Amino acid sequence: MVKTVGLIGAGAIGTVLAEAIEQKLVNCDELVVFDIETTKVEKLRALVKFPIKTASNIDELLATNPIVIVEAAGQGAVREYYPKLIASDAELIIMSTGALLDLQLTPKVHFPAGAIGGLDALLAAANAGINEVTLTSRKSPKVLFKSNTQETLIYEGFAEEAVKLFPKEMNVAATLALTVKPVKVQVRVISDPQITRNTHEIWVKWHYGEMQLKFANQPHPDNPHTSALAAWATIRLLQDLLKHKEISQTLF
Numbered sequence: 001m002v003k004t005v006g007l008i009g010a011g012a013i014g015t016v017l018a019e020a021i022e023q024k025l026v027n028c029d030e031l032v033v034f035d036i037e038t039t040k041v042e043k044l045r046a047l048v049k050f051p052i053k054t055a056s057n058i059d060e061l062l063a064t065n066p067i068v069i070v071e072a073a074g075q076g077a078v079r080e081y082y083p084k085l086i087a088s089d090a091e092l093i094i095m096s097t098g099a100l101l102d103l104q105l106t107p108k109v110h111f112p113a114g115a116i117g118g119l120d121a122l123l124a125a126a127n128a129g130i131n132e133v134t135l136t137s138r139k140s141p142k143v144l145f146k147s148n149t150q151e152t153l154i155y156e157g158f159a160e161e162a163v164k165l166f167p168k169e170m171n172v173a174a175t176l177a178l179t180v181k182p183v184k185v186q187v188r189v190i191s192d193p194q195i196t197r198n199t200h201e202i203w204v205k206w207h208y209g210e211m212q213l214k215f216a217n218q219p220h221p222d223n224p225h226t227s228a229l230a231a232w233a234t235i236r237l238l239q240d241l242l243k244h245k246e247i248s249q250t251l252f
């Protein structure tokens, strides 16, 4: 059976994913890509040697029967294609987690830790009870479309609102919110002219202690909104899902 992976979005994350397949970090036979900008797919095809199939729309992508589909396009794409995606047989990896806060999740919907980590510890603590989660994200003014020359707090609120105001920056807040649900995630966004890396600090107070997690991620050179770690986290989750599929096909 041909192991096909579907990809929606041939941008920064999609490109790292295609390169990982080329380097055989991901064990699949075929990659089918759909991007509303066809030039993006052409650019990707020129970059890697293994053959990439192009789909012109979501139905064409689904018709290739991918076993896993990776969404790396945007919150709008998730909302638009979600009904068709969850009706398919594919496992789904959703990168634009901000969109998932308003959608009904099913067991086939997966999301990676993305630009952060430590979700295993948060899930463990959630069983005992989490009292508070605060995310403080620092990015450069340029990325946040600001021009401040001093460190400035530009937003304070909750994850649900943050993902709408900063759709490209706050998937991390959504990922945390999905993990600790129904606990509310407090968010602070700081525009920091000194910063060279996208920094996320997470503070958690739970029943038996506290946690402090900090990630200082190099931005992706093609898309400074996106941290390189997010792409590598997608690859890791894709490896796991493909391996799991392989095992279940051997068993049944």
Ligand SMILES: NC(=O)c1ccc[n+]([C@@H]2O[C@H](COP(=O)([O-])OP(=O)(O)OC[C@H]3O[C@@H](n4cnc5c(N)ncnc54)[C@H](O)[C@@H]3O)[C@@H](O)[C@H]2O)c1
Binding pocket: 008, 009, 010, 011, 012, 013, 014, 034, 035, 036, 037, 040, 071, 072, 073, 074, 075, 076, 077, 080, 095, 096, 097, 112, 113, 114, 115, 116, 167, 168, 169, 171, 172, 175, 222, 223, 225, 226, 227, 230
């Ligand atoms: N979960 C996380 O921690 C995390 C981290 C970084 C980025 N992200 C999110 O992942 C997504 C992809 O990130 P990226 O850096 O690769 O973005 P990108 O802008 O570099 O690439 C997105 C690509 O998707 C295409 N696209 C947009 N809308 C589409 C649609 N409706 N249908 C098909 N293609 C469409 C664009 O043409 C573009 O080529 C973004 O939503 C980003 O915010 C999540």
